[in-house]
Amino acid sequence: IQTKLPKVGTTIFSVMSQLAAEHGAINLGQGFPDFEPPEALREAVSRAMADHKNQYAPGIGIGPLREQIALKIARLYGCEVDPATEITITSGATEALFSAIAALVSAGDEVIVIDPAYDSYEPAIELQGARPVRVPLAQPDFRVDWQRIREAVTPKTRMIIVNSPNNPSGSVFSRADLDELAALTRGTRIVVLSDEVYEHIVYGPEGHQSVLRHPELAGRSVVVSSFGKTYHCTGWKLGYAVAPTALSQEFRKVHQYLTFCTFNPAQWAFAEFMADCPEHYLELPAFYQAKRDRFQALLKPSRLRLLDVPGGYFQLVDYSAIRDEDDVDFSRWLITEAGVAGIPLTPFYAEAPGTRLLRLCFAKSEATMEAAAERLCKL
Ligand code: PMP
Ligand code: GLN
Helix, strand or coil, X not given: CXXXXXXXXXXXXXXXHHHHHHCCCEECCCCCCCCCCCHHHHHXXXXXXXXXXXXXCCXXXXXXXXXXXXXXXXXXXXXXXXXXXXXXXXXXXXXXXXHHHHHHCCCCCEXXXXXXXXCCHHHHHHHCCCEEEEEECCCCCCCCCHHHHHHHXXXXXXXXXXXXXXXXXCCCCCHHHHHHHHHHHCCCCCEEEEECCCCCCECCCCCCCCHHHCHHHHCCEEEEEEHHHHCCCHHHCCEEEECCHHHHHHHHHHHHHHCCCCCHHHHHHHHHHHHHCCHHHHCHHHHHHHHHHHHHHHHCCCCCEECCCCECCEEEXXXXXXXCXXXXXXXXXXXXXXXXXXXXXXXXXXXXXXXXXXXXXCCCCHHHHXXXXXXXXXX
């Protein structure tokens, strides 16, 4: 059969979750919380269903939810976005990323992707007949090397995809990174696709450096976020895209024929919960910082070397003191021999750097973290 995506197999997240289930391993691989979304939010979904919100939503998402998102963006990033023309509700961040790429990238274009990169970007680019140009983050701290990015830009460059906080490394943008990105794209045809799904999980005092804080960048960016990450409900698959009107118009052309609209009851629930409980996202950094610090304390006696985690809910660990093998082999060994699942970094790269690093998710209950740490400390 003719394949459009010859390099693509099953994603590492599905592979590792399935292996973990087969071996009864504790799953710190695929990134999802093992605790529940807020009760008031779950009740609000049930109420929306009882209240007959069970048919198609407007394609761009319900007005009250888009308004709440605009309020949040104004409050956190000092940016005025028009909920009528600049915000679109999507089926998770994954759909928003795909719609943005399909709407804005054409055959023959180049798209700069910064490695390690989330795995859904590249296939979406290739399906357009465009070429991903992959540039690695600097080692060992996973900062963007802007000189290398500048060297990768050509007249064919149509888009650059950035992801802060970064999955899997947890590195975050500084204000200086935003300035570099603005200078790089100034006066060009380059659109920025900014994957900010972990926007509310940033630990440093400066907070999240959204491209929406930077008026010049906001004018040529599509910003993508996910309710799944912020509200502990990855299975609801709700996200959104924010972009200036002209870009949103193109985005919506694809969105309306890809999914048309997304799960209506959850949209009503989020509109209500965001209005009633903005503390939820305001308190999320402290919530996850406590988990991060607890997980690091539990792993301290182990032979794993822990890397810094400036953002996101993943801990990178260097396992070279335990076994000298590549990360895919090590993660399989860890599931079968130690009963813990993580995610290797190799699948996030075009060219694997050969580091001995594994990604462990700490969006987990105390009991799960303790049980996993007990196993990891024996190695
Ligand atoms: N981008 C990144 C960086 C992610 O980590 C994820 C979720 N794992 C997504 C996008 C997709 O988010 P969603 O589940 O809302 O589709
Ligand atoms: N974003 C999640 C992660 O990085 C996985 C999402 C998925 O399974 N596609 O673990």
